[in-house]
Amino acid sequence: MTNAAQIIPVILSGGSGTRLWPLSTTQKPKQFHRLIDDNTMFQQTCLRVSPQVDTRFGSPVVICNARHEDYVIEQLEEASITTGTVITEPTGRNSAPAIAIASLHAQAKDPEAILLILPSDHAIPDPQQFRDSIFHGIAAAQRDFIVTLGIRPTGPETGYGYINAGEKLDAHAAKVKRFVEKPDRETAEGYLAAGDYLWNAGMFLFKASAMLAALKDHAPDLLAQAQEAYAAAKPKGRHVRLPLDQFSKCRSISIDYAVMEKAANVAVVPVDFAWSDLGSWGSIWEQSPRDGENNSLHGAAVASDSRNNLIFAEGIPVGVIGVEGLVVVATPNGVLVVPRDRTEEVRKIVDALLPNN
Structure with missing residues (x-):
């Protein structure tokens, strides 16, 4: 990692988490609740990658639904995170438009910025091991690979998608052969036995320029829609509020479907840290x-x-x-x-x- 490079955490906080009803609702989803710690899941995620714990991280970019903006601001202040940007979506459009907007936002400041995409509601008991795993992916990201973190499976889990790892790129990263959907039990047992399948945790590391190039190649309509929405946004202080008229035109699609399953420059870093998406x-x-x-x-x-x-x-x-x-x-x-x-x-x-x- 060069001295000039800094990792910009992008916290995706748009999920509804209704599998944790009646606590988690669309009005206040699970990431804003204190489930297993004195901090909420959202706060834990932000603190894990705070510049206060490691100066290689920059100030965060949080992307949330407009209805949750007050929770985000309040909980950032509670966690003493006073810098960064909050981008609000007027309506949900899945992860690809959010990641496109974050990449455009970062590119405007530094085209070579490295973005770390994190869901806001995951449990990771060992933050240092998690951070070490992130830094293992930097070399591949600087070579213009779109890097994902793949969790080594501890059992034949049927609730997660899987990543099939291929040839090694360096000491830590490998090319991705393919992404696969949530399997049935028998298929999951086969993946576990094969040893080269990893859980897809939805965490990504890439240069803004690499993601924007991939979107241009594989989802040009989405990129154009995101560019229009971002250009029409009116920044005020640390807030960027996306306008409904433009953002609602963005195609609703996950980044896996829009880019990751199509691009050739996708890599995975196998990781061993304990992890749960707290999905039930x-x-x-x-x-x-x-x-x-x-x-x-x-x-x-x-x-x-x-x-x-x-x-x-x-x-x-x-x-x-x-x-x-x-x-x-x-x-x-x-x-x-x-x-x-x-x-x-x-x-x-x-x-x-x-x-x-």
């Missing part, structure tokens, strides 16, 4: 501190003669007696009771109770 209440239990009976208790929660439970109480006291292996979540938005091994099905409840969510 079951994963919250796995990542949370637990008592001697293996219960994870949050808020005004009490468990008697009970074990292996997650009891999450926000604003409502909750008590359980004689239960095992349950998730009980009570908030002013609603109450959820589900076996801990079936928390992936919460979306069914959300769809039934809140069809327009």
Whole structure:
């Protein structure tokens, strides 16, 4: 990494996280809640890559939905992050338009800027190991590769997409053979046995110029729409608010579909740090501190003669007696009771109770 190069963290904070209903809602999604730490997931993400912990990081760029702007500003201030830019989207358009806008924003300041794209709601218990892994991808990014971090799988997980790693580029990075969709159990077991498949965690590292070139080659319509929206934005202080008329024209598509699955200059850095996307209440239990009976208790929660439970109480006291292996979540938005091994099905409840969510 050259002395001139600095990594610009881009925090994507547009998800709704409704699999963690009734705590997480479209009005206040999971990244703005304190789930497993005194800091929210959004704050943890920002602090992991703060210039205060490593001067190789620059001030962050946060991209969020306009309805969440107040949460972003409030929580940045709570975390003592006083510099950086907040770009607000008037409507959700998936990750590709957001990454295009971030690349345009960075290029205006430095075409060779290296961007680090991070979801705002992931749990990474060892921040230093995470940062070391990022720096392992710098050499490939400086060679104009679009680099993704691939998590070495610890089991045949069917809830994640996979990355098939190919020939080595350097001591840390390899070319990507292909991206594959979330597999069934048998296919996932095959990937695990093969040893060259990694979980796709949605974290990317690249020069702004490399991403913009890839968008021009593989999604020129999207790039043109993003350019129009960014040009029409009216920056004010640390805020860049994208106008609805222009941004709503952007095609809604993920960066995987728009660029990563098509471009030839895509690399992966296999990484071993512990990681979870906290995509279910079951994963919250796995990542949370637990008592001697293996219960994870949050808020005004009490468990008697009970074990292996997650009891999450926000604003409502909750008590359980004689239960095992349950998730009980009570908030002013609603109450959820589900076996801990079936928390992936919460979306069914959300769809039934809140069809327009």
